[in-house]
Amino acid sequence: EQSGVEGQSFIIATDTTFAPFEMFQGGEVAGIDMDLLKAIADSQGFEFEVQSLGFQAALSAVTSGQADGVIAGMSITDERKQIFDFSDPYFDSGVQMAVAESNDDISSYDDLDGETVVAKSGSEGLAEAQKLSEEYGFTVKALDQSATMYESVKNGSAVAVFDDYPVLAYGIAQGNGLKVVTDKIPGGQYGFAVAKGENQALLEAFNTGLAELKESGQYDQILDTYLADPQ
Numbered sequence: 001e002q003s004g005v006e007g008q009s010f011i012i013a014t015d016t017t018f019a020p021f022e023m024f025q026g027g028e029v030a031g032i033d034m035d036l037l038k039a040i041a042d043s044q045g046f047e048f049e050v051q052s053l054g055f056q057a058a059l060s061a062v063t064s065g066q067a068d069g070v071i072a073g074m075s076i077t078d079e080r081k082q083i084f085d086f087s088d089p090y091f092d093s094g095v096q097m098a099v100a101e102s103n104d105d106i107s108s109y110d111d112l113d114g115e116t117v118v119a120k121s122g123s124e125g126l127a128e129a130q131k132l133s134e135e136y137g138f139t140v141k142a143l144d145q146s147a148t149m150y151e152s153v154k155n156g157s158a159v160a161v162f163d164d165y166p167v168l169a170y171g172i173a174q175g176n177g178l179k180v181v182t183d184k185i186p187g188g189q190y191g192f193a194v195a196k197g198e199n200q201a202l203l204e205a206f207n208t209g210l211a212e213l214k215e216s217g218q219y220d221q222i223l224d225t226y227l228a229d230p231q
């Protein structure tokens with residue numbers, strides 16, 4: 001079946017690092033988002049160029065028309081739906097808090113009084129941290145990059161990071177020196193997004209391709225590549 005985007009080429013913006021959804025492997029952008037996009041593009045007959053811009057910058061690139069779409073472990077939220085159109089959800093996620101492995105002082109939000117936590121600029125992790133900050137009396141600092149965020153927790157300039165739990169779990173399994181200490185805050189499914197009212201054929205092709213990947217088992221295969229026994 002011919003898709004409405006056959007032979008077309010699109011610019012797709014993404015985060016710099018949000019492993020295992022996007023990460024650099026041997027100089028190439030890899031990860032769940034990239035593999036899904038590649039498989040969908042193949043089946044729907046379109047081409048794409050990836051721009052690794054950072055999360056907030058990727059969202060801005062799409063709203064300003066510099067990129068056609070964004071795939072960046074981006075949570076589907078009502079607020080974002082006012083400026084983006086989202087694909088069908090492709091992954092269930094949510095936010096959790098992590099601290100340095102060696103930190104035995106912070107084990108709940110109650111221990112955050114007077115402390116500083118970090119989260120990614122423009123992210124749901126940031127929104128959740130900000131929501132809790134007043135009640136628990138802590139300061140929230142927004143950072144653009146995952147690497148900087150994790151580094152500041154390890155070097156003690158922040159006591160905790162609020163980030164998506166599959167990403168925290170992946171990093172921890174890889175030995176990044178952090179541990180999670182709170183329950184998951186439920187909610188937050190990932191979707192591919194385009195600017196509201198724009199690139200509707202691309203969005204449709206993404207949904208068709210995603211449904212096909214789920215049907216064929218390739219979707220599970222891609223997830224397993226990155227999530228089964230991470231090592």
Ligand code: GLN
Pocket residue numbers: 015018055072073074075076093120122123124125164188
């Ligand atoms: N899922 C989170 C959000 O959409 C974080 C995404 C990211 O850091 N790439 O806000």
